[in-house]
Structure formats: structure tokens, C-alpha cells
Amino acid sequence: MKNTKINHVLLLLPLFLLGLILAGCSSSSTPSVPEKSNTTSQQSSSNDNGKATYPNKWTDGVPAKYKGYYGRMTNAYGEKTLAPMYFLDKSVSFGVGDATVLDSVQYKQVSDTDYVLKGIDNHYDSSRPTFYVKISTKVKNGVSYIGTYIMSDQAQAQGMSDNSASSFDKTKVLKDDGTYTIDWYKHYDSKAALLSAQKSPSSDTSSDTKSSSNKGSDDLKYTITSKDGKTYKSKYTIDQMRQKLDLPYSKTNDGNFDTVKNGYDGQIVENPTVHSGSSDETHAEGSKQLSGNYAVFYNKTYDGGNAMDHTLVNLETGAIEKDQA
Structure with missing residues (x-):
């Protein structure tokens, strides 16, 4: 009887081992699946510095x-x-x-x-x-x-x-x-x-046409009085404009004529029209419309003519515009 039980166990052992081998093969034949990336397509990416x-x-x-x-x-x-x-x-x-x-x-x-x-x-x-x-x-x-x-x-x-x-x-x-x-x-x-x-x-009152640099009157620390007696708020004084925007005053004489560079006589213009080089403008009338108040610096040779080149500086922003007369 004892020998019969031993023979029965020995008979089942190969079958048990075969089952373990088959189970291991089945497990190893299943490839591992990596996690799907959760990243999405974006307009910008970042470099190593995080920018x-x-x-x-x-x-x-x-x-x-x-x-x-x-x-x-x-x-x-x-x-x-x-x-x-x-x-x-x-x-x-x-x-x-x-x-x-x-x-x-x-x-x-x-x-x-x-x-x-x-x-x-x-x-x-x-x-x-x-x-x-x-x-x-x-x-x-x-x-x-x-x-x-x-x-x-x-x-x-x-x-x-x-x-x-x-x-x-x-x-x-x-x-x-x-x-x-x-x-x-x-x-x-x-x-x-x-x-x-x-x-x-x-x-239409909702158009936001102010430059983002105009943060209100707090930025306009100074006042400038024009030659007509009108007072304007300004981001810079006239002297600061000359320094920051490279507009030094000079007057020279070549023996015949005086030439003035970056002269300023107190002229302030509001919403001026300037010459831009367009073919449809005239000597008297420009074609480019500006918005705002501008201090006018002039360049002129006193040779009997009346033509002057102008540099206009926006009082609120300090931006430069050129006017070729």
C-alpha cells in the first residue's frame, strides 16, 4: 500500500513540474507595456534653464x-x-x-x-x-x-x-x-x-489706443510751457530729451550761413501731420498723422530759405518722429 502511494506521487510530479514551466513561459512571453505619456502638444516648450x-x-x-x-x-x-x-x-x-x-x-x-x-x-x-x-x-x-x-x-x-x-x-x-x-x-x-x-x-469708446508705457499721470513728472503759453505734462524735461535721445544743440557758421542743429524755441504741436516721404504729400502738407503732444526740435541753415528738418518728441512717451520738410 505504501509503495502504491509513492508510485502515485512520482507519477503526478512530472505533470506538476510541466505546469510550472508552461506558466513561466506564458508570463515571460507577455511584453511589458510602458506608461502612456500624459504630455500634450503645446505652443511652447522649455529649455534646460526653464525658459x-x-x-x-x-x-x-x-x-x-x-x-x-x-x-x-x-x-x-x-x-x-x-x-x-x-x-x-x-x-x-x-x-x-x-x-x-x-x-x-x-x-x-x-x-x-x-x-x-x-x-x-x-x-x-x-x-x-x-x-x-x-x-x-x-x-x-x-x-x-x-x-x-x-x-x-x-x-x-x-x-x-x-x-x-x-x-x-x-x-x-x-x-x-x-x-x-x-x-x-x-x-x-x-x-x-x-x-x-x-x-x-x-x-466707439472701447478702443484701447494708449501705449502700455503710459501708466497715467504718475509717469508725467514734469511740465513744459510752450512759446504760446500753454502748459503740458511731460515724461522728460527738454534737457533730459536732449541727453536721452541724443539731441545736442549746436550752432556753426561756414563764413556765409549759420546752421543750427537740434534747436528748440518752445514749439509744442498737438496731433501733428508730418512728412513721411509719400508721393501723395506736398511741401506744405504731410501725410503721416501722429497722435499726442510733441516738442519740436529743428535743424536749419539760414541761407534765405524756409525749409527745416524737424525731430518731434512725444511728451508722454519720449518716442521720436522725423519730419522732412
């Missing part, structure tokens, strides 16, 4: 979420005007009167709210140069705004309007710091809505 980075390639058109029609309140020829901006895939235009027009537009994102646009200037120059524009974006009370950086003639001369890498780099680092200011354009639901607002601009 946001953005694709270093040009994308055709304009940022899709901001595409559309915009406008900003300004003064033109003594009247309130709603200046339009068309922010579209194939063309971008902005400004009143002598507008900036860019074709074949591309863009790069350079921060969470800022972009650099690149396009062909098909308006001023028959050689069709490449032109760069930096824009900022914001949402206020549920409405989108686009801000364009206003660049002086000097900035453009430094390479903002050629097709070099340095032009992009210079445009990318522009800041609303008084040297450059931003004109904010409010989004409209359609072209028809923008055109309707243009017909009665006084009814």
Missing part, C-alpha cells in the same frame, strides 16, 4: 487665433478717425492714410504674447524689400487687441527693413520703453463691423 522656447522657423500667414479685422481711435486732420488694421493670411496693413502694407506674410512667435512678422513691403519701394514688424497681443474684457511697435526712421535705417538675421534680432528685442511705443488695435467681428465703426468712430 520658454519657440519654433525657430517661419510660419506662413499670421497667428490663426488673432486673424481678422482691427481698428484704433486716432486723430487725423483734426477729426477722430478709426484707423483700420487688416490682419490676414496673405496681407497685413495698418495705419491711417499712408498705411504700412505687407504681402507674403510670415511670422515667428518670440514670447507668450509677442510675434515678429516678416513680409514684402509692396507699398513704398518698387524693389519690394523685406520688412519686419513686432506685434504684441492681449485680451481685455474678452476682446482681443494687437499692438504694433512704432519704429522711428532711425530704427528702420539700422536694418529693420532688410532681409538679414540681424534685422530679425533687432526687431525681436524691441520694447515699449519710451524709445518705441505700441499702438493698440481692437478686434472687430467682421470687416462689415469695422467699416461700420469707421463711419461713426465717435460711437
